[in-house]
Amino acid sequence: MSTPILVTGGTGNIGRHTVPLLRAAGRDVRILTRHPRAAEPGITHVEGDTVKGTGLDAALEDVETVLHLAGGAKGDDVAARNLVEAARRAGVRHIVLISVVGAGSMPIGYFRMKSAAERAFEESGIPWTVLRVAQLHDFAMPMVKALPRMRLAPQGLRFEPVGVEAVAERLAAVTLGAPAGRVPDLAGPEVQEIGDLVRTFDRARGRSHRLLSMRIPGAVGRAYRAGDNLADETAVRTGSTWAQFVSAGVGSAASEVVGSR
Numbered sequence: 001m002s003t004p005i006l007v008t009g010g011t012g013n014i015g016r017h018t019v020p021l022l023r024a025a026g027r028d029v030r031i032l033t034r035h036p037r038a039a040e041p042g043i044t045h046v047e048g049d050t051v052k053g054t055g056l057d058a059a060l061e062d063v064e065t066v067l068h069l070a071g072g073a074k075g076d077d078v079a080a081r082n083l084v085e086a087a088r089r090a091g092v093r094h095i096v097l098i099s100v101v102g103a104g105s106m107p108i109g110y111f112r113m114k115s116a117a118e119r120a121f122e123e124s125g126i127p128w129t130v131l132r133v134a135q136l137h138d139f140a141m142p143m144v145k146a147l148p149r150m151r152l153a154p155q156g157l158r159f160e161p162v163g164v165e166a167v168a169e170r171l172a173a174v175t176l177g178a179p180a181g182r183v184p185d186l187a188g189p190e191v192q193e194i195g196d197l198v199r200t201f202d203r204a205r206g207r208s209h210r211l212l213s214m215r216i217p218g219a220v221g222r223a224y225r226a227g228d229n230l231a232d233e234t235a236v237r238t239g240s241t242w243a244q245f246v247s248a249g250v251g252s253a254a255s256e257v258v259g260s261r
């Protein structure tokens, strides 16, 4: 019998898509969560908090592989260090981290925190894999909805949003594979200006907005205009396009409205 794979963040958006793929590969999954729920076939939950460092030893019992997806606006660096320390004590053989494209270059706290989390994995002494992922479609959407309300489009701000299914597939593959170090970044198939993402969303809903170009000031603006948040030519570009994501979402929202009548 194989040992369970510990997935932190298994209850989150990316985790909910990745856990079934690990199950489909025949692996049992243990999920570390702050809010444990009922077990399902092959899936158990252990209560713990990666930032506070609680529950980690129990969660890691008999575990050889850890997929670390848990994350939030703050504390991901601390969480990674806590997890790595506990994994070392438990004799874990492979730790896998999701990080974000631009972690090493963007002058923003969130990206710096992700870079520190990567360092914790790289310097852990445990065989590791780190996958940097571009912003998900779901993550770009709130911004795409907010900008027309402000009638602004930050100049030179580009994204390469990727579908959650493609991310889950790649995460499952690297987790089930051998430790591989930094693997090629994963991004969506297209790099697009934020204004184009808004226009595609508008078109799908039969609307239009005039957006005023606005310059993001300082080092952050320079980094975005230089594309420091974007993957390089070695990246794997895959999954659904923004237009496909938007039309699927608009379609399902419309059918929900029809269904509720």
Ligand SMILES: NC(=O)c1ccc[n+]([C@@H]2O[C@H](COP(=O)([O-])OP(=O)(O)OC[C@H]3O[C@@H](n4cnc5c(N)ncnc54)[C@H](OP(=O)(O)O)[C@@H]3O)[C@@H](O)[C@H]2O)c1
Pocket (backbone or CB within 6 Å): 008, 009, 010, 011, 012, 013, 014, 015, 032, 033, 034, 035, 048, 049, 050, 051, 052, 069, 070, 071, 072, 079, 098, 099, 100, 101, 133, 134, 135, 136, 137, 139
């Ligand atoms: N979304 C993106 O565009 C994107 C892009 C690149 C990388 N990432 C990274 O991918 C990871 C997952 O993203 P997501 O979109 O799936 O996030 P999400 O939907 O917001 O889910 C966050 C997950 O993290 C867990 N979590 C948060 N704080 C925790 C803590 N202190 N202790 C234990 N668990 C904690 C939550 O578990 P409970 O609430 O059940 O405890 C939940 O499962 C994050 O690290 C994120 O930074 C995301």
